Amino acid sequence: MNHQNLAGIESSAPLITLENVKKYYPIHKGIIHRTIDEVKAVDGVNFSIYPGETLGLVGESGCGKSTIGRTIVGLEQPTAGRIVFEGEDITDLSAREMIRLRTEMQIVFQDPYSSLNPRQRVGDLLAEPLRVHRMVAAPNIDKEVDRLLELVGLPRDSKKRFPHEFSGGQRQRIGIARALTLRPRLIICDEPVSALDVSIQAQVLNLLKDLQKELKLTYLFIAHGLGAVKYVSDRIAVMYLGKIVEMGTAKELFSNPKHPYTRALFDASPIANPRLRDREKMVLAGDVPSPVNPPQGCRFHTRCPMATELCREQEPELTGDQLHASACFYSET
DSSP: OOOSSOHHHHTSOOSEEEEEEEEEEEEEETTTTEEEEEEEEEEEEEEEEOTTOEEEEEOSTTSSHHHHHHHHTTSSOOSEEEEEETTEEOTTOOHHHHHHHTTTEEEEOSOTTTTSOTTSOHHHHHHHHHHHTTOSOGGGHHHHHHHHHHHTTOOGGGGGSOGGGSOHHHHHHHHHHHHHTTOOSEEEEESTTTTSOHHHHHHHHHHHHHHHHHHTOEEEEEESOHHHHHHHOSEEEEEETTEEEEEEEHHHHHHSOOSHHHHHHHHHSOOSOGGGTTSOOOOOOSOOOOTTSOOSSSTTTTTOTTOOHHHHHOOOOOEEOSSEEEOOTTOOO
């Protein structure tokens, strides 16, 4: 799917939409666990993902991007805001009601080993959700497991082995196969290649793209590596301290980053073209502020070389269009 002109996006309804979603974690103190403050992990996030596209979500560690993924699939309950899936508000669904949605959305975790039960053989890991959700008749489960293994490029005899008998890349393929067992429409990829060797990363990324095309999947691809995000994403959202500061098509974002934080992320990445290595780079000063007490105004102003008094007093809104939007008073035009 190619959304560089966004014709496909504008002619279809979103598969999932987040409306001002917030996730705060209380900080407790004392014997009675009195709440003294809150960690504002996600603080007012808005975006939509359209059928068949990949939205990349990037940012430094601790910016809240993984929390968004976990909140979408119901592993975390949002503090405020709405999550709408295919026109249905799923924000406050009970655990029983969420079971119905498990067939529609799944998550692939960063560490495939910790997300797989080490005491179960691979065949049992893949068969379990098929039995629980009754996706196929009992006599056909073994055949379905074979199909899933073949989909992710693993031999059929893999089902007789335990997770520790596989390499990291193979375990991630098993994690992807498990996510596919319920035939979901949306898959949250939570840094699925960051724990893998570079050569294996490329193989897994190609697998995800092939599966998307074959199975008509929709992805939220969470990562901090810009190369991987650019390779798989139709659109990209850049996150800083719980908020999205820039969003646009992959082509537009990489060719013309508008927000100072986005430009700093690009400048911090390795550059393959030797002609560009000596260009002037934006270097950030200081550390990321605490999400317990984020700065007033623009949250990036404490590290931004372009910050003015306006940035310290007022919070910029994400403005622009579907092609490109930025939350900066001084975005480059």
